[in-house]
Amino acid sequence: MVSKVLITGGAGYIGSHAVVELLANGYECVVVDNLSNSSFESLARVQVLAKRYVPFYQVDLVDWATLAKVFEEHSDIESVIHFAGLKAVGESAQIPLEYYHNNVGGTVVLLQLMQRYRVKNLVFSSSATVYGDYTRYPGMIQVPETCPLQPSNPYGHTKFTIENILRDVAASGSWKFAILRYFNPIGAHPSGLIGEDPLGIPNNLLPYMAQVAVGRRNKLSVFGNDYNTRDGTPIRDYIHVVDLAKGHVAALNYLQMRSKNLCEAWNLGSGMGSTVLEMYEAFAKACGNEISRDVVGRRSGDVPLLVAKPTKAELELNWKTELDIKEACEDLWRWVTKNPFGYSQHGVISRKVSDDDYENRLVTLGYGSRFQLVISNKGASIVDLLVDGQSVVLGPGDPGDYSGVTIGRYANRIAGGKYDLNGKRYQLVTNENGNTNHSDGNCYSGKHFLGPLVKTPSKGLFIAEYFLLDKQSTGFQSDLQVGVIYTLDIQTKALDIQYKGVLSRGQATPINLTNHTYFNLNKVNAATVQGTEIRLATNKVVDLDGTLHRLSVSTFDAKEEKSTVLNTEGPCYDHCFIVADHTSLDSTKDKLRSILRASHPESHISLEVLTTEPSFQFYTGDKLTGFLPRSGFAVEPARYVNAINNSRWKETVTLSGKSAYGSRIIYRFT
């Protein structure tokens, strides 16, 4: 039985790392975040990283009604991990009311809703700040949880107030509360995919140093070197964010194993103190760069020493830190070098199709350039493709048109909708011709892919990765993990699409993936493909029954003088053209072949399609419903039509065991 956890502030620095660890430990996660100081991008990446869907709601905790809807929709939430809150000490002194309103007010609403929906477990993000300057107590080098609390700033007061609320509430009824007092979280996930992305000027030492190291900031300010410490700079207990995230899993496990009421606080720290200068040295070593620094005056509210006595968490939660500051600095450096602007990426923009629909975002790659791709989670589809500012694809259409979408689990037709696999016969829903096309009602066009995970490895190059866990259905056995990777190369105006498939459960499945974009190379001037000049690599086609024959169409072959010109009446094609006799199950390492060249004399835009696939369906779009007939033509490189029912080709569309399916398509424009 999977336990469902609501994570407030789950898109933030610590929250996103906690989601990763919770998923890895078998918890199901629902995230709410007001995104006031975080980005949904973190969660999009976490989902791809974990290959798991995480429902997300942009909710402000003080908004009772909206938060109530989340509890209503997820009536099986068992626990809450409460990260949400404003967290800048300095800012809290400027706008204390916002801090009380958000932190205290938000927590009270959350607890009221937990009470209403009978959710009794809560892990709360407190802070070592609640101790204040505990050096007033003699003999305390490592601060124990029993130390009297006396925070010295409004941020600390809000955490302290919430701790009091939790104690009072726990005493009033049946609740289990874990209060985690964080020391100084640093570092990033070792994948380099998620990390701290402070809005504006970073408040904390490490993010600030990192921004100096990548050139975003000029110089590090060291706030005071006249403290009574070994080198005069304040000592803090720095803890790797991944360790911290694991502490939440430990606390949640602890709560779940206890049957009695409880409200306990635990320090999450290493027990080891580092000075500012020591951290400076460690980070400088990790990044290998010079980091300018200046010693300036003390910052108000800073205490000289804040190091955890970590034994209570070790004894009771069975948790202790496993990573050191060296690893934290290396992971941080990986994160900032891969993401110098955090979750913002030059040339990438993301927008929602409708409010709160985070499962259906439109992401633009190459924004502001001469070659732009707009993709959507729904069907991992191509929503738009702009060549020198001109749109050359139809974009979303009627579901039956498959316009722009990824086609799977099985592209193209299956004769009679039947196939045999491992001695069992499968029957799919069939269309009016008695066959199944594009997996019929179960096509990827209607599925929401996770991601995209966008990388910009070099200037002008964008890689966007979608992920789908395609669960077994009546027509298809076995669970399938599907990857769709778009690589946009601005300089060569090439869009490279890779498909990947591996089994995640079950024995075998038919597989055949492609993209179903309709192209119109003169869309800006004409609603149809009228006048488009086409040449194909071959005129050889295979029918559904395996018959091979040739069609009348211009090929690359020099013998034809003219290209085939598409007009509104004809010629009409909807055929599987054959360019190779053989293919690997994973064709991505196979030879790339040019299969189609199209151009339009009016727009002067040319398209070349290349693929590692042995065949391609070429369709002149004669039966479109959401658009005019022949509004665009489709080129769908894939395995041979009906290959699953053809003994010679069956193995090229049958994924089993640990093997991998792969294919590659490139659209190149000039």
Add this chain to the structure above:
Amino acid sequence: MVSKVLITGGAGYIGSHAVVELLANGYECVVVDNLSNSSFESLARVQVLAKRYVPFYQVDLVDWATLAKVFEEHSDIESVIHFAGLKAVGESAQIPLEYYHNNVGGTVVLLQLMQRYRVKNLVFSSSATVYGDYTRYPGMIQVPETCPLQPSNPYGHTKFTIENILRDVAASGSWKFAILRYFNPIGAHPSGLIGEDPLGIPNNLLPYMAQVAVGRRNKLSVFGNDYNTRDGTPIRDYIHVVDLAKGHVAALNYLQMRSKNLCEAWNLGSGMGSTVLEMYEAFAKACGNEISRDVVGRRSGDVPLLVAKPTKAELELNWKTELDIKEACEDLWRWVTKNPFGYSQHGVISRKVSDDDYENRLVTLGYGSRFQLVISNKGASIVDLLVDGQSVVLGPGDPGDYSGVTIGRYANRIAGGKYDLNGKRYQLVTNENGNTNHSDGNCYSGKHFLGPLVKTPSKGLFIAEYFLLDKQSTGFQSDLQVGVIYTLDIQTKALDIQYKGVLSRGQATPINLTNHTYFNLNKVNAATVQGTEIRLATNKVVDLDGTLHRLSVSTFDAKEEKSTVLNTEGPCYDHCFIVADHTSLDSTKDKLRSILRASHPESHISLEVLTTEPSFQFYTGDKLTGFLPRSGFAVEPARYVNAINNSRWKETVTLSGKSAYGSRIIYRFT
């Protein structure tokens, strides 16, 4: 320049007493209260007591939008006194979230709105509870404000949290905050009109004892007599609520005189401690009753000693207690004997005509009895009168019908709308006949009276007192204070109306007050007065020009065999009948004369009208617009028609100097 103060929780125990003191000290008050643990009745009484209008809004502080409207409507609010909050220590341990939500959440919203509307002065109701058990600090018998705070229950935590919020907010900008830490408020206003009215079982000693004394509770429980005190019971610093209320005025004066930012706390206490048993003795003496008591176990959260060091308030606010516990006990006893069920009164119900319209409440006197009166603030009018369950009056009608309302400042006609006073001529707006009737557009029918202040001095007797400050207008010079007092005697089925008028500003004014109820003694069966039998005390009338003559109408005189019977066609009267040649300006001590006897053979209801007035207008309602013609007849005892322009009678309608106007009317039913 009058300073306007917003009082949150101003309908509560301390809040209502503070409003009295603020008004007495020249502050203008606006009250908000969610009435969750208080009654608007307190404020209705305060307004009559202070003879001042206090705008009221039923608002929950956590409701940002509704509270914002109050600030919007009263953009001249300069300060806030913040009483609102839940306050039961025991309950706070049961439902801590409600306490945090209401007390802390409400305060944060209030502060956010103060910030938005640039209101910078706040006096906050804190509590000595924030000190917790300060006997942990050696040598502190009287606790000073500098004592570390460590409250021991959720209620105390909310007060402590709010104090922290105020300190943080004050440090962030330009604010002036006075934190008043109350010790144990007791007693009531010496008028006996307002006091503590706890919902359910009282949490505090004195209200509980009081309820035992009046027989509402069985026995007093003394929680523990094994404390380390002189008689074993806990010691508290009891402070008269009127002293406490004055402390708020002192704090507000202090804030207004200071120019700098400040956030300071002051104890409001006497510095004297009394044990539970000492208070028991004091109260028993004040009430002269035996009060049963039982010693039971300690109550959790109670500390042994809580006595203020009061010197800071004395030095800085120039405030100290002036009343002792003897006076507090006497005032409390006066309050509870006058109001054994607090603001609830048997046989009295109050409802609003529309939401949030506290200026227009319908109050029923004698509810559940055979003689019920429904009155309204608007025009201090008679909305309904039920004799044996049958309505005998028309109730509210069109403005021009004056149905049920109090008529003033000048009832009946003024010839030509002109009069001379102190050598000056005044001209009123006139009607189509060239005269002024019932003060024309300025009649009391459209004015909202304060109150009613309802008293139930003995079983079956209800007294409801309305008050109006009638300000001078073009037609009438001088400000006038008007009282309308309804006395309902259930046993004799008599409704006694008294009018009182005194000048509050200016030299002299014409005055002539009456009530304009239309009677229909058979309303349940007939829409008109058809069949009503009438006899008058006289048939002598005076015309507008002073001419005396006689009309044909049955009189009490035995000579006429039959009463005049009213039918839908006739006879028609709208005349001023004369029953006396002379009257005092205040006629209330004059002889009561029976002036009209009416009955209906079908309903068997008889009405006798008596008055101290020398004349009465009798009108058969022939020109009603909101009702059928002759739906009811009116009897309006008052001074002679046009007396202000008649040298013989002028002095009977001229109020000047310190003299008082008065008159009396009785409707008696059988």
